[in-house]
Amino acid sequence: MDQGMGRVMAALKESGVDGQTLVIFFSDNGGCGSASSAAARQAFKEGKPPGGKDSYILCGPGWATAQSSPFRRYKTWTYEGGISTPMIARWPGRIKPDTITTAVGHVVDLMPTLLDVSGAGYPSRFGGKEILPMEGTSLKPLLFGGANRREHEQGWYLYGSRAYRSGKWKIVWGVTAKRWELYDMEADRGDS
Numbered sequence: 001m002d003q004g005m006g007r008v009m010a011a012l013k014e015s016g017v018d019g020q021t022l023v024i025f026f027s028d029n030g031g032c033g034s035a036s037s038a039a040a041r042q043a044f045k046e047g048k049p050p051g052g053k054d055s056y057i058l059c060g061p062g063w064a065t066a067q068s069s070p071f072r073r074y075k076t077w078t079y080e081g082g083i084s085t086p087m088i089a090r091w092p093g094r095i096k097p098d099t100i101t102t103a104v105g106h107v108v109d110l111m112p113t114l115l116d117v118s119g120a121g122y123p124s125r126f127g128g129k130e131i132l133p134m135e136g137t138s139l140k141p142l143l144f145g146g147a148n149r150r151e152h153e154q155g156w157y158l159y160g161s162r163a164y165r166s167g168k169w170k171i172v173w174g175v176t177a178k179r180w181e182l183y184d185m186e187a188d189r190g191d192s
Contacts, residue, residue, distance in 0.1 A: 019092045022117055022143075024110070026087040030075035031067025032059060072191040078156045078163035078172055079191040095143050102189075104165070106152055108136035116140045 012018045059067065064074035068081030075082050087105065089095055115122055116138035123131055141147060155164045162173040168186045183191050
């Protein structure tokens with residue numbers, strides 16, 4: 001665990017609010033397949049470790065594929081290796097430890113989830129002006145071991161790669177394949 005995160009978790013426990021605090025950790029999507037730059041290679045030669053705060057070494061396509069494994073491709077692709085992100089939620093006494101769900105969520109679900117678990121409401125107006133409706137769906141039922149909530153329909157487009165997912169079905173247009181590919185995500189989570 002990152003030292004900073006470890007300190008945060010220790011501070012929550014020491015202050016006595018550990019059991020009252022939902023901690024959500026998630027990562028960026030996909031390994032970075034860009035070729036390493038001359039500056040990054042020089043930083044590595046100087047002993048600066050990859051990923052340190054003073055270096056950013058791009059690993060290239062081979063290592064990006066390994067980083068995104070078991071999913072296909074990596075960042076900038078609309079296959080699972082380029083769009084999937086892990087998420088870990090911890091809330092002692094409320095979320096059962098060592099449980100896993102394969103349900104699909106999205107970053108737009110974070111605000112509805114946090115409002116739901118805190119009991120806060122979402123305003124319809126602010127400063128006399130109407131506010132856009134909130135997007136997303138609360139993940140609270142999933143966090144507490146409940147039934148799956150409404151499935152999202154999601155779409156992606158980046159650098160010519162496209163994908164759309166509805167329920168268990170996902171269709172992908174890869175820029176190198178130059179054709180549509182249909183995947184049953186329950187049978188083939190890795191787009192293989």
